[in-house]
Amino acid sequence: MNTTSTHFRLSHKIKDEAFKITQSSYCNLYLTISPRSIRIAVVNTDRNKFVVLEDYELLSVFTPQQIAEQLQLITAENPLLQEQGWNAIRVSYSNQHFTLIPETLYDPTHKTDYLRLHSDLNMQENLVFSYRHNNLEAVNIFAIDMILQQTVDNIFPERPVQLVHLTSALIQSVLHQAGRKNERCLYAYVQRNYVTMLVVSQSGLEFCNIFHYLSPEDFIYFVVFVMQEQKLNPETETITVWGDITHDSSLFNILQKYIRQVRFGRKPADVAYSYKFDDLFEYRYFELYSLHFCE
Template sequence: MNTIHTHYRLSHRIEDEAFSLTQASQCNLYIALSQKAIRLAVVNLERNKFVVLEDYELITVFSPLQVGEQLRLIAQENPLFDQQNWKNVRVSVSNPHFTLVPETLYDPAHQLDYLRLHSDLNPQLDDVMCFRHGGLEAINIFALDNGLHEALREVFTEDNLQVVHLTSSFIRSVLHQSPRMPLRSMFAFVERNFVTLLVVGPTGLEFCNIFQYVSPEDFIYYIIFIMQEQKMNPEQETLTVWGDITHDSALFHILQKYIRHIKLGKKPSDAEYSYKFHDLFEHRYFELYSLHLCE
């Protein structure tokens, strides 16, 4: 008997009329997993166009294992998961357990040792994975809860499944749009209770980290603290923001109070989007769109 209870609700769904599951072999399926949401997107590779988006809000979910349980429940009801003929299935996971290591220093045998320097992880509960950033000449080493990993492998075959860390897709997308900047700039991806910060300058990526916040005061503290540590001036430098933030939110209001130049980011321009996406805020669902750049 299934004793797992449903703790999700479908908060948004878009599907282009031209899309059919019979096109799956010509499409990629992208999935963004966090403790607060499971989000899906489909891109038609022949047209290079996003044609499906689904956003499931997770309610009273407190652990990666529970995220995996909800993923299984969604998979039982969602036809997108019945289809195993996708060209690629690419998944991003959001958690604080990651580190970037220069490729010249990287030894696959010591992945766990690298990650232990930066994260409090349990080798019995976490699988250690990696993603190579060719342009950065760096390796992103990250942890994936093995219960969540098992759920993914139950739902999809290993043949076309690729798992990356949220920071990898964020870095790829930001650097692709702004590979070399004459001035240093900060970029933020906002989730509920987590914010990922990048600093990019003339030499490329200079800083990347994830911070957990509870209140707007926590949120702005980390941003101002990193600006100060990176010798950036909140009165001069620009902060570009994507993610779960709106103009009328407490987070945006406190940003305006302390930082002079704030702008909401746009969707990556390397793909087309069904006209049904046009009503969405440009800065939302960036974690899904950015997976398109993680070849």
């Protein structure tokens, strides 16, 4: 008997009328797992179009074990996660256990050693993976809680799953959208209690890190700190933001107080979206859309 309590709610669900689960063989399934949410998207690869999005908000969930339990409960009632015939499955994990190193220095036999320099790993609870950024000639080394990875493996026993870190999805998408602009640009992806900051220039990615904040004051401290360290002037530079932030939120208000030019990002280009997505804010679900650019 399953005695696990339900601690999630479906806050958003979008489905194009043309999509049927029987089309899975020419569709990709994307799944993002974070401490606050589990999100699902489906892309029809023949049409290069997002056709499904589901957003499950996690409530009173504090540990990887609890996240895994909620993912199992969602799977039990979700046909998308029960389907095994997808063309490709990509899963991103959100945590602070990651590091980027030049590909020329990367030795896969030492990936755990590289990550230990930047993260406090418990090898009884974590598994270490890597993702190659060919456009950067860099490798992202990251850790996943073992219980979460085992849960995903159990959900998709018949299909290989591509694993990436949240930062890799964001990097791939931002570089794809930004191209090779002459100016240095600052980007922020906002989650509840976490903000990922990226600086991109003509030469590519210059900075990437995730910061944990507990208040708007913490949040703006990290943003201004990164700008100062990267020699970006809050009076003249523009910050582009995506994620779980709104025009009337305390986070957005404090951004406008300290940075002259704040703008919301848009959905990634070079992929289409069902008309059902038109009612969503352009800057929401960027991390989910970004999985489309992880090859």
